[in-house]
Amino acid sequence: MTQNEKSIPVIIVGGGQAGLSLSWYLCREKVDHIVFESKTACHSWDDERWDNFCLVTPNWQCELPGHPYKGKDPHGFMVKQEIIEYVKGFVNSFNPPLREHTAVTSITRHEAGGYRVVAGGETWHTKHVVIASGAYQDAVIPGYASAIDPSIFQVHSQDYRNAAQLPEGAVLVVGSGQSGAQIVEDLFLEKRKVHLCVGSAPRVSRFYRGRDVVDWLADMHFYDLTVDNHPLREGARDKTNHYVTGRNGGHDLDLRLFAKEGVGLHGTLETIRDEVAHFLPDLKQHLDDADKTNADIKKSIDAYIARENINAPTEAPYVPVWQPDGSNTPLDLKAAGITSIVWCIGFRPNYRWIDVPVFNGANKPVWHRGVTDAPGFYFLGLPWLHTWGSGRFSGISRDAAWLASQITGKDVPIA
Secondary structure: OOOOOEEOOEEEEOOOHHHHHHHHHHHHOOOOEEEEOOOOOOOHHHHOOOOOOEOOOOHHHOEEOOEEOOOOOOOOOOEHHHHHHHHHHHHHOOOOOEEOOOOEEEEEEOOOOOEEEEEOOEEEEEOEEEEOOOOOOEEOOOHHHHHOOOOOEEEEHHHOOOHHHOOOOEEEEEOOOHHHHHHHHHHHHOOOOEEEEOOOOOEOOOEEOOEEHHHHHHHOOHHHOEHHHOOOHHHHHHOOOOEOEOHHHOEOOOHHHHHHOOOEEEOOEEEEEOOEEEEOOOHHHHHHHHHHHHHHHHHHHHHHHHHOOOOOOOOOOOOOOOOOOOOOOOEEOOOOOEEEEEEOOOEEOOOOOEEOOOEOOOOOEOOEOOEOOOOOEEEOOOOOOOEHHHHOOOOHHHHHHHHHHHHHOOOOOOO
């Protein structure tokens, strides 16, 4: 160790709900550790969500360790400020050894074993490192965006706040995952003309046969399914989340209904050249595939209801309310009055500051239930790290307890 090097048994990188959930368990087990956070605890809920953001999963699934949802609406959906209050309440429920505004800039193997971590200008030696910084560091915006006329305002979904933020005129939303579909609705409700580039994201109904679909799937133990037992195995991690919303009590997001009511739907955006958007001829396929996924989920619920002999109301099959005409005409942005583009095409993880052999040839971390082949090196809070809930309020406590057991060498019960 160098003269100015400090030592601590465990370092957690990331002060979001994942890193702090593990900290909660380590505090309970009296394990000395520190949590480094480059900004502030759970800042993304405040800094990277639009004003009308709300959960798409019901409140009863909010189960941070020692801090379950205790409000009056377990089957409702917390709005942005309620989410912020919930996570701040969790942080205040214990005294985590948290260092905010302290970015980790380097992690390397230490010659004495363990790891050397540089954070906030200080150097630390630790036996255990947990990367809980998430998978959403670098916003994805295509290279050709820089060539678009600067008179057209561009913003990524993480920086979108509300319709008033955008100049007057029509808006092109690129990407139809959860963020894209919900932002389209947000703009549509503000009477903005919207065009949407539809991608391959699947959809799911909010309610079916008298209950929230999440309630049915929970009873069917879908949320206990591990990635090892998933039909797609590790491929589940690459799947886009189903679009649906909890806004105003929760409802479906049907892109066909948007189109019927005036939203312009287009296929996958191929490029924008000379302020003309060009699309792939895949709109019908994407809409049909999304509907099929929704229908398949309903069929699985039907089978469960029949198998368990449950008395539940019946529901007529979904009938598409709109069909594309098969055209694939390029869209002249200025002729269409488009003054803004909202990019909703996701994020890339950024692990360039980690110099430890825990990545594959595609520079993706390799783990099993968060445990890598490098002794004492772990990941936490990533999608399908172990189950569907691994990157959400519902499953992070289980994953954190598991990693706490790996660090302490003893069984750590789930709170």
